Amino acid sequence: MPQTLVIKIGTSSLTHPDTGYLALSTIAALVETLSHLQRQGHQVILVSSGAVGVGCARLGMTERPKSIAMKQAVAAVGQGRLMRVYDDLFTTLGQPIAQVLLTRSDLVQRSRYVNAYRTFRQLLKLGVIPIVNENDTLAVEELKFGDNDTLSALVASLVEADWLFLLTDVDRLYSADPRSNPNAQPITLVNSIQALQEQVEVGDRGSNWGTGGMVTKIAAAKIAMNAGVRTVITEGRSPQNIERILQGEPLGTQFEPEPQHFNARKRWIAHGLVPAGKLYLDNGAVKAIAELGKSLLAAGIKELEGEFQSQDAVQLCDLTGHEIARGIVNYSSNELQKIMGAHSDEIPKILGYVGAETVVHRDNLVVSI
Structure with a gap:
């Protein structure tokens, strides 16, 4: 049965951690997977990080910029190059794409929120895969999404998606960071965010090039659950897992959607407004x-x-x-x-x-x- 899927991929999956250069094999696998899902009749939206990372690599910078102005300038350099890579790969498979850059204020004002919804719906109807990122070049600090995990959850809520996939650098959620704690236990299913917070110790630091740790992913899952969207945290280096999860394989960590979720206006009040x-x-x-x-x-x-x-x-x-x-x-x-x-x-x-x-x-x- 055709479904609406939002897939978010983080900088840590899109780039090589040591150099910041694009991980082309991962991007190619992602493009193949999403194009295949589209051909099966699913409606697909990709929320892609990476513009700042790509901009840093292009400008020969060895670490992520700290100031907003520098970050925005670097994102402007990186966004065009990132879209060029996506366009080349998707075009090879005959799949049209669109660039959608959002700022938080696009979701704060009700008329713009409704307009964003209509634009997404029209693109999906045309068989296009929208590629979404925060408009880093224009966003001001107090009206930033903060990270693309939050942005992807708000987009999933906006378009009334069935699934939100958060692709990251670990295969699922653990009770602690498995890279530093050998006793970390895998968590496969989450029914309640409150219960989860009692059994998980999470770091808020992402990788060297990214901004979102597990804290932001759990916060994003909460937004999506409230909107009735099933959310999955899974490994970004294996995008083909998305299809396996849709077929019922118990990969990654799945968050059950709330049975009594908010209507569109209440979702806007809960998550769109600042x-x-x-x-x-x-x-x-x-x-x-x-x-x-x-x-x-x-x-x-x-x-x-x-x-x-x-x-x-x-x-x-x-x-x-x-x-x-x-x-x-x-x-x-x-x-x-x-x-x-x-x-x-x-x-x-x-x-x-x-x-x-x-x-x-x-x-x-x-x-x-």
Whole structure:
């Protein structure tokens, strides 16, 4: 049965760790696998890292740049060369591709989010494989995805994919880093991120040329699980494993999708938006939101953090700072400073005008726990 697949390959799989040069045999195997999946009727999206690594190699740099400006310049050099390699290889197999460069702001604004969805759908309908990367040349620090694991999970959520494959430099998830801990145990199936966090010790350092360690992969899997996408962590040097996994072989680590996943708008609120502030809630409000599915009222807010406008996204936290939900707020931070702790019928008198009854309406709110 044809399915929508998002495949993310990291810099550590695309390049040789000692030189930073492209690992052409891996890329060729990836291109063959994805073209074959496309011919079988699957819709395929590739999220590819590597632009900075390729740019570094092209410019003779021996380590990854630290400053944003230098990284963006190097990515601009590398992105064109990377696409040239992909285009040459895919063209050999008669498979059309498209370059899609995204910034976080493309997903923050609802109209651009919907437009991105339509563009992907149209490309897939045309039988094209979109090759996605963060638009490093334009992205600003506070609106960066941070790593392509997160980007791939957001793309999988956006296009309502069936599968997300995170191709990396280990064959699956382990209870600790198998390169340094001989007692590390393999993990083949994950039903709950919470349970996983108790049994896994993860490093956040990627390889020399990459940015994402296992922490970012687990965070990406959580986003995908919430969106109803089955996620797999498997070895990038063996892209042919994707087909074997689709045929039912128990390779890599699989993350079961949530049976009750969010609808498209709630997915956008949960993962597309970037929170501009935090609201700290009393225990009654936490219970009303997390357990009873209620809206947030001003009376339940004890404290707030950050500067934001009406219709911005905010995190809703308990008094210890643990996030319990996030949503779109009906008041600015200035207004909330005046009305927090007050009952709804007191708001017109405090503000001098009639505002919304709720601070965050339950239709614009997604529970995180």
